[in-house]
Amino acid sequence: MKLLSKTIENIEKISIDADGNIKNRFSKLAIPTGSLGRLEEFATIYASIKGALDATIKDKVVFTMAGDHGVCSEGVSAFPQEVTGQMVKNFLDGGATISVLAKHVGARVVVVDCGVKADFKPVEGLKIKKVGYGTGNIAHGPAMSRNQAIKSLETGIEVFNEELVNGMDIIATGDMGxxxxxxSSAIIACLTGADLYKVTGRGTGLDDIGVEKKIKVIKTALDVNKPDPSDPIDVLSKVGGFEIGGIAGLCLAAARHRTPVLIDGFISTAAALIAFSIEPKVNDYLISSHKSTENGHKTALEKLKKRAILDLDLRLGEGTGAVLAMSLIEAGVKSLTQLATFSEAEVSTPCVTK
Structure with a gap:
């Protein structure tokens, strides 16, 4: 709890372009005013977080947090539980989607075992931070103890702090579980008050009957555990997951160290809601990478007041949408810092009209 408390205490409020220097810089570039659209927004957010007009992006990292869930035994997924461990190995072998897309944008992948129901040999690229061997079945009781919930949050903080020495200008969150x-649906329903039908989707490919069953399981979980919406750690412990807590911890640690966070899809956004509920100032550091097709993602983004960068009908997780959005953040930053001004390019400035 000490690590969590210290991290939260040191998160600062961010003022976007407080002195107007970023807007002034864009106004001098040899382009029509506002012609770069949202790229200017991305650059403004990034430079404001970094507190530097000449901020650059060199080191990009995606954290793919993995954990298993006891509720899988209720038949709420189209895939068997052992796939979590199998996919972790695929990440490490470089054959997974996140491995390919991260390489495409020049980001390194850090895979974290937060609570997979399997053991792994220590290898490069894997951090073994197991809180437990999968959570409890939330349809019958809490996912974890409160101490485990705190531990999962501190796991995310620990892995972020450990990677600082390797350089991190911007991070992306990802999940596997x-x-x-x-x-995630249970968390979002609890923290937003939204109807379960609005926040529950097909996941890895459930049919209509499967979705109805899933909704019933979530309703049972909320009735059995009665998570307290005013206590995000209680929500995490009652109906969350070890990797979800880990992602929330990452968000908190990144904010503590003034590092922008590209949150991925549905699961990452549920985790971001946990972090936001613990410390609202963390929201200043969060950037929504894409709009997932999973039901409930829109509801969670509305709660965070975030507008996603991409809308590509993605719903894979792993951090895939977040790393794709990294290239656009970088494009915005390079536009701010590398484009020539009107005077430098010897281009005439716009005519003033009355």
Missing amino acids: IANTTP
Whole structure:
């Protein structure tokens, strides 16, 4: 709890372009005013977080947090639980989607075992931070103890702090955990008050009957555990997941160190809601990378007041949408810092009209 408390205490409020220097710089570039659209927004957010007009992006990292879920035994996923561990190995072998897309944008992948129901040998690129061997079945009781919930949050903080020495200008969050859309729906329903039908989707590919069953399981979980919406750690412990707590911890640690966070899809956004509920100032550091097709993602983004960068009908997780959005953040930053001004390019400035 000490690490969590210290991290929260040191998160600062961000003022976007407080002195107007970023807007002034864009006004001098040899382009029509506002012609770069949202790229200017991305650059403004990034430079404001970094507190530097000449901020650059060199070191990009995606953290893919993995954990298993006891609720999988309720038949809420189209895939068996052992796929979580199998996919972790695929990440490490470089054959997974996140491995390919991260390489495409020049980001390094850090895979974290937060609570997979399997053991792994220590290898490069893997951090073994197991809080437990999968969570409890939330349809029958709490996912974890309160101490485990705090530990999962501190796991995310620890892995972020450990990677600082390797350089991190911007990070992306990712997840792997069969059945983890179920606890994510429960978290979002609890923290937003939204109807379960609005925040529960097909996950890895459930049919209509499967979705109805999933909704019933989530309703049971909320009735059995009665998570307290005013206590985000209670919500995490009652209906969350180890990797969800880990992602929330990452968000808190990144904010503590003034590092922008590209949150991925549905699961990452549920985790971001946990972090936001713990410390609202963390929201200043969060950037929504894409709009997932999973039900409930829109509801969670509305709660955070975020507008996603991409809308590509993605719903894979792993951090895939977040790393794709990294290239656009970088494009915005390079536009701010590398484009020539009117005077430098010897281009005439716009005519003033009355």
